Amino acid sequence: MTDDRVVVALDVGGTGMKCAVVRPDGVVVRAERHPTDAARGPAAVVGTILDVAEGLADKARADGLTPIAVGIAVPGVVDEARGVAVWSANVGFRDVPVRDLAVARLGLPTALGHDVRVGGLAEARLGAGRGSGHVLFVAIGTGIAAAHVVDGTAAVGAHGAAGEIGHILVRPDGPRCGCGRPGCLVAIASAAAIGRRYAELAGPSADAAVTAAEVAERAATGEPLAGQVWQEAIDALADGLASGQALFDVATIVLGGGLAQAGDGLLTPLRAAMRERMTFHREPHLVAAALGDEAGCLGAALLALDAVGVRDHQEKR
Ligand SMILES: [Zn+2]
Numbered sequence: 001m002t003d004d005r006v007v008v009a010l011d012v013g014g015t016g017m018k019c020a021v022v023r024p025d026g027v028v029v030r031a032e033r034h035p036t037d038a039a040r041g042p043a044a045v046v047g048t049i050l051d052v053a054e055g056l057a058d059k060a061r062a063d064g065l066t067p068i069a070v071g072i073a074v075p076g077v078v079d080e081a082r083g084v085a086v087w088s089a090n091v092g093f094r095d096v097p098v099r100d101l102a103v104a105r106l107g108l109p110t111a112l113g114h115d116v117r118v119g120g121l122a123e124a125r126l127g128a129g130r131g132s133g134h135v136l137f138v139a140i141g142t143g144i145a146a147a148h149v150v151d152g153t154a155a156v157g158a159h160g161a162a163g164e165i166g167h168i169l170v171r172p173d174g175p176r177c178g179c180g181r182p183g184c185l186v187a188i189a190s191a192a193a194i195g196r197r198y199a200e201l202a203g204p205s206a207d208a209a210v211t212a213a214e215v216a217e218r219a220a221t222g223e224p225l226a227g228q229v230w231q232e233a234i235d236a237l238a239d240g241l242a243s244g245q246a247l248f249d250v251a252t253i254v255l256g257g258g259l260a261q262a263g264d265g266l267l268t269p270l271r272a273a274m275r276e277r278m279t280f281h282r283e284p285h286l287v288a289a290a291l292g293d294e295a296g297c298l299g300a301a302l303l304a305l306d307a308v309g310v311r312d313h314q315e316k317r
């Protein structure tokens with residue numbers, strides 16, 4: 001029997017939307033990208049989300065497929081139970097009932113999710129955490145956020161705010177975080193913080209804008225200052241992840257986001273630093289994410305499939 005069922009999935013970011021038509025086994029049959037153009041304001045962004053979702057559903061039908069649900073991932077604070085985008089700095093959402101708007105427009109069951117949580121869902125079920133059961137997905141980029149996924153379900157938290165590992169206190173006397181408190185992990189080990197720290201130590205005479213990726217590269221070539229800054233970030237990350245492991249006892253930690261593209265330059269020293277911090281806790285497998293920037297879109301698709309109770313064969317891809 002052929003299965004013609006598909007879901008429509010959108011991962012809405014500050015600059016772009018990754019969109020796809022996805023089969024129940026996780027295979028993408030159509031992929032599109034559209035600009036978010038957040039400067040137009042939240043109403044226009046929601047209009048684009050609905051237009052793109054409807055367009056993908058129509059194209060799927062034209063291909064002889066049957067759209068059964070829609071999954072939409074957005075950044076910020078997301079009330080998944082009510083389907084409301086509560087707050088987002090980079091898209092401008094304030095209490096937008098995205099799910100109800102999509103149901104009204106498309107007439108399909110719709111799930112709304114948080115971008116990092118659905119990314120973690122996808123990595124745990126289809127990507128680098130596949131088969132692990134207990135997975136902590138940590139996205140390290142401009143910010144640092146995590147998703148704790150147990151047996152294929154990501155914990156949302158009582159207030160939709162689970163997984164804020166970036167705000168674990170790792171350096172009480174450290175730099176002030178955007179949240180107002182000094183010493184949060186994200187204030188030391190985010191891509192932005194690494195670049196800032198390098199510029200601070202290099203002094204005003206040096207080239208001001210060095211990215212975290214460049215710090216990683218320079219550290220690998222043996223530049224002492226880059227090596228120091230990179231190691232500071234590694235140590236802070238190891239402290240944060242060790243706290244995560246003490247809480248969750250996962251089998252696998254999957255590192256995603258821009259910083260994970262440093263590959264072994266990140267993983268090798270981070271594994272060593274984690275090992276130093278493990279006492280009676282079991283050391284988790286520390287691996288790089290496998291799905292790249294498609295994780296959010298695939299996770300939105302999984303959320304849509306879960307919403308309609310279709311969860312067959314996903315893990316057997
Ligand atoms: Zn903070």
